[in-house]
Amino acid sequence: MYVEESDKILFPCSPHLGTLDELSEHGLYLSDIPLHDSTRDLILLSEQLRAEYELTKRLEDATDTCQRTYGELQVQKEMADKLLYSILPPPVADQLRLGNQVPPVKYQSATILFSGICDFNQICTRSSPIMVVQLLNELFQKFDALAEPRIYNVYKVETVGDKYMLASGLPERTELHARNMALVALDMMDVAKDTFIDGHRVQVSIDHCWSTITT
Incomplete structure (x- = not known):
């Protein structure tokens, strides 16, 4: 763009940046980018997506851990039930599994x-x-x-x-x-x-x- 008053050419451009880390590496701040520049929105959107991805990943890891723990708990429960029924009559074992007392x-x-x-x-x-x-x-x-x-x-x-x-x-x-x-x-x-x-x-x-x- 030619600026007639100063007899100069103005070249409006946007930095090719995608994340806040890249912005920091170039010694820039988010405030250095004009408000009307879409680069600001792209950087903020990228940071939001990355935060959502990390949150989703942690949620998936926690779900996997819960499922694995539940599976191990079921195995231990089956082993305990098998041992219980191997040493006690089924009617007695049924009552003990329910937490009931079995009178003499x-x-x-x-x-x-x-x-x-x-x-x-x-x-x-x-x-x-x-x-x-x-x-x-x-x-x-x-x-x-x-x-x-x-x-x-x-x-x-x-x-x-x-x-x-x-x-x-x-x-x-x-x-x-x-x-x-x-x-x-x-x-x-x-x-x-x-x-x-x-x-x-x-x-x-x-x-x-x-x-x-x-x-």
């Missing part, structure tokens, strides 16, 4: 079975630890198959060492608890006959009791 209950008529491996101490003395562990795993897996509630209506209470404990008539009451336990005891003796260690057939002892109190 006396069963006048129920049968508890205790099973153990005969001469287990001698077996441990003459056999290697790995062989003893393999024996217990093999035998108890066979017992677990017999302890399915849908087969004999019995409930596996726990195993400690070579001891295996079953119950019938609790927590679900049944008049056939003695019959159920007698049948499963006979089958336990049969499967034990097919279990060997160091060439010796395993023998099991089986005892029982009647009335009991559960907590």
Whole structure:
């Protein structure tokens, strides 16, 4: 643009800048850009978009962290539930999961079975630890198959060492608890006959009791 009064040529131009950082690198300030220059609006818009992007990125990271934490929490919850149901009857475990107290209950008529491996101490003395562990795993897996509630209506209470404990008539009451336990005891003796260690057939002892109190 020619300015006749001063006999000079005026060249209006805008700095090629996109961010406040670039503006600072060139020693300029936002106030140096005329108000009517669109460069000011572009720089402000760029800064706003960058701030929104960073906010969105932080929100996505926080969401990913929450989802990952929730997934890990679900895994831990499933493990806790699995452990709870493995050591307690389902009706009792259901109440505990709900945070309810389970009062003691006396069963006048129920049968508890205790099973153990005969001469287990001698077996441990003459056999290697790995062989003893393999024996217990093999035998108890066979017992677990017999302890399915849908087969004999019995409930596996726990195993400690070579001891295996079953119950019938609790927590679900049944008049056939003695019959159920007698049948499963006979089958336990049969499967034990097919279990060997160091060439010796395993023998099991089986005892029982009647009335009991559960907590």
